[in-house]
Amino acid sequence: MERRLYDAALEGDEALLLELLQEDTLILDREIPSGDTPLHIAAMLGHVTFAKEILSRRPKLAGEFNFQRRSPLHLSSAKGHLEIVKHLLPINPSVCLARDEDGRTPLHLAAMKDRIEVLNELLKAKPEACWMRDDRGDTILHLCIRHNSFEALKLLVHSVSDDEFVNLKDDDGNCLLHLAVMKKQLEMLKFLLDCTKVKVNSLNAYGFTALDVLLQSPRDLKDMDILKSLLHARAMRSKDGNLGMKTNDQISGEPYHSKESNSEMDPKKKYDWIKKKRNTLMVVASLTATMAFQVGVIPPGGLWQNTSTTLDSQGNPEYRAGFSIMSSNNGVDYDTFLVCNTVSFLASLSIILLLVSGLPLHHRFSLWVLMVIMWIVITSIAYTYLISISTITPKDQIKTLDYIVGYVILTWIAMMGLLLLVNTIRLVMRLLRKFGRFIKRIIWPFSSRTNRNYNNV
Incomplete structure (x- = not known):
C-alpha cells in the first residue's frame, strides 16, 4: 500500500488517495521508504x-x-509552487524558520531560485527569517549573489530598509x-553601489577590500566594467591610506578626496596617482592578451572539422581537420590577420612585463x-577586427563594409596617431629644454671666468 500511495502522490491522483484511505485510514501516517511523506511529493511536484x-x-x-530535514514548505518554495505555499503557511507559519541539513530555510531556497511570488508570501508570514544564516554563514543576500538571483536580491533589499542588512558578512568576512x-x-x-548604502571599502577576514579581490581574481571580460564601477564609487585598496589600521566604519565614512588633497600639498606625491593606474594598466593588458590569444587559436570562420577527400595538384588534401578555414580560402588576408594579432598579443605581454619588472611610472619617458x-x-586590434569582419562578410556586402567600417577605423587610428605624435613632440621638447639647461650649466662658469679676466685686463 505504501507503494500505491507513493504512485498516487507522484501522479497527484486524488481518486486513488481516497480509495487507499478507505482501505486504511492510517495510511497517511505511514512513512514512505524515501523519507518523504505524500505531502512532500505533492508539494515538490505542484499537485x-x-x-x-x-x-x-x-x-x-x-x-x-x-x-534532508526539509519540510513540504521547503520543497514547494524551492519549486515555486505558490498555491501550495499559500495553503501550507496558515497551518504552520513557524516552518518558515525551520532549517534543513544545510541550515537553509524555505526563504533561502526561494531566494536562491528567484521565486519572487513565493518570496513575497514568506516575507509576509515571517519577515525575521531574512536575517537567518545558513551553515556556511551566508545570509540570504549572499545566497542571491552566489546563485545569480538578481530579482530576489532587489526585492529583499527594498523589503528590509536597514543599512545593516546589506552590510552583513559571511564567515570569511x-x-x-x-x-x-x-x-x-x-x-x-x-545595484548595490547605486541603490544601497553598502560600505565600499569594507575589509574581509583577510584584510582585502572589494577592489583588492578584483585585482587578485582570475581575469574576465567584465573586469573593466567592474573596475570602473568600483572606482566611481571611490573604492580603494587596503594598502592605500593604511586601511588595515582603521575600522570598517571609519573607512566607509572617510572622504575619498582627502588623500588627493594631501598629495597636492606634498611635492613628493605629485605622481602618486600615476602609480595607482598600474593595476588598471595590468588589467587592460591582460584582457587584450587574452583576446589576442583566443582569436589566434580560433581565427574568424573557425577550423575545418574534417580532412578534405579532394587532392590538390601536388597530391595533398585541399584542407585538413584542425586547420584554419580562413587560411585555405584567403591566404593573403590570413597572413595580415596573423601579423596584426601577433603584434597585439606580444605588445600586451610587453606591457605586463614592464609593469611586473617595476617600470618607474613617475618618469615621463616611461x-x-x-x-x-x-x-x-x-x-593592431583595430586592424585585426577589420580583417575579421571582412572575412566573414558576404561578397555582395563587402563594398558597403569597406565604406562604413574601413573608413571609420582608419579615421580613428589616424586620431590615435595624432595623439601619439602630439605626446611625442611634448616629450622631445621637454628633453630639449633639459638638454639646454644642462648645456647652460656647463657653459656659464666658463663664460663668467672669461668675463672676469677681460675686465681685469
Whole structure:
C-alpha cells in the first residue's frame, strides 16, 4: 500500500488517495521508504488538489521533515509552487524558520531560485527569517549573489530598509561587494553601489577590500566594467591610506578626496596617482592578451572539422581537420590577420612585463613608452577586427563594409596617431629644454671666468 500511495502522490491522483484511505485510514501516517511523506511529493511536484486533500485530513504533515530535514514548505518554495505555499503557511507559519541539513530555510531556497511570488508570501508570514544564516554563514543576500538571483536580491533589499542588512558578512568576512566581485556579478554590483548604502571599502577576514579581490581574481571580460564601477564609487585598496589600521566604519565614512588633497600639498606625491593606474594598466593588458590569444587559436570562420577527400595538384588534401578555414580560402588576408594579432598579443605581454619588472611610472619617458606600446596594441586590434569582419562578410556586402567600417577605423587610428605624435613632440621638447639647461650649466662658469679676466685686463 505504501507503494500505491507513493504512485498516487507522484501522479497527484486524488481518486486513488481516497480509495487507499478507505482501505486504511492510517495510511497517511505511514512513512514512505524515501523519507518523504505524500505531502512532500505533492508539494515538490505542484499537485495542489492532492496536497489540499492531505492537509484537510492530516494538517500536522505540514511540519514533517524528510531525511534532508526539509519540510513540504521547503520543497514547494524551492519549486515555486505558490498555491501550495499559500495553503501550507496558515497551518504552520513557524516552518518558515525551520532549517534543513544545510541550515537553509524555505526563504533561502526561494531566494536562491528567484521565486519572487513565493518570496513575497514568506516575507509576509515571517519577515525575521531574512536575517537567518545558513551553515556556511551566508545570509540570504549572499545566497542571491552566489546563485545569480538578481530579482530576489532587489526585492529583499527594498523589503528590509536597514543599512545593516546589506552590510552583513559571511564567515570569511566577505560582504556583498566582495562576493559580487568574486562571482563577476556586474549587474548586482552596480545595484548595490547605486541603490544601497553598502560600505565600499569594507575589509574581509583577510584584510582585502572589494577592489583588492578584483585585482587578485582570475581575469574576465567584465573586469573593466567592474573596475570602473568600483572606482566611481571611490573604492580603494587596503594598502592605500593604511586601511588595515582603521575600522570598517571609519573607512566607509572617510572622504575619498582627502588623500588627493594631501598629495597636492606634498611635492613628493605629485605622481602618486600615476602609480595607482598600474593595476588598471595590468588589467587592460591582460584582457587584450587574452583576446589576442583566443582569436589566434580560433581565427574568424573557425577550423575545418574534417580532412578534405579532394587532392590538390601536388597530391595533398585541399584542407585538413584542425586547420584554419580562413587560411585555405584567403591566404593573403590570413597572413595580415596573423601579423596584426601577433603584434597585439606580444605588445600586451610587453606591457605586463614592464609593469611586473617595476617600470618607474613617475618618469615621463616611461609613460611615453607605455603609451607607444598601448597605441600599437589598440591599432593592431583595430586592424585585426577589420580583417575579421571582412572575412566573414558576404561578397555582395563587402563594398558597403569597406565604406562604413574601413573608413571609420582608419579615421580613428589616424586620431590615435595624432595623439601619439602630439605626446611625442611634448616629450622631445621637454628633453630639449633639459638638454639646454644642462648645456647652460656647463657653459656659464666658463663664460663668467672669461668675463672676469677681460675686465681685469
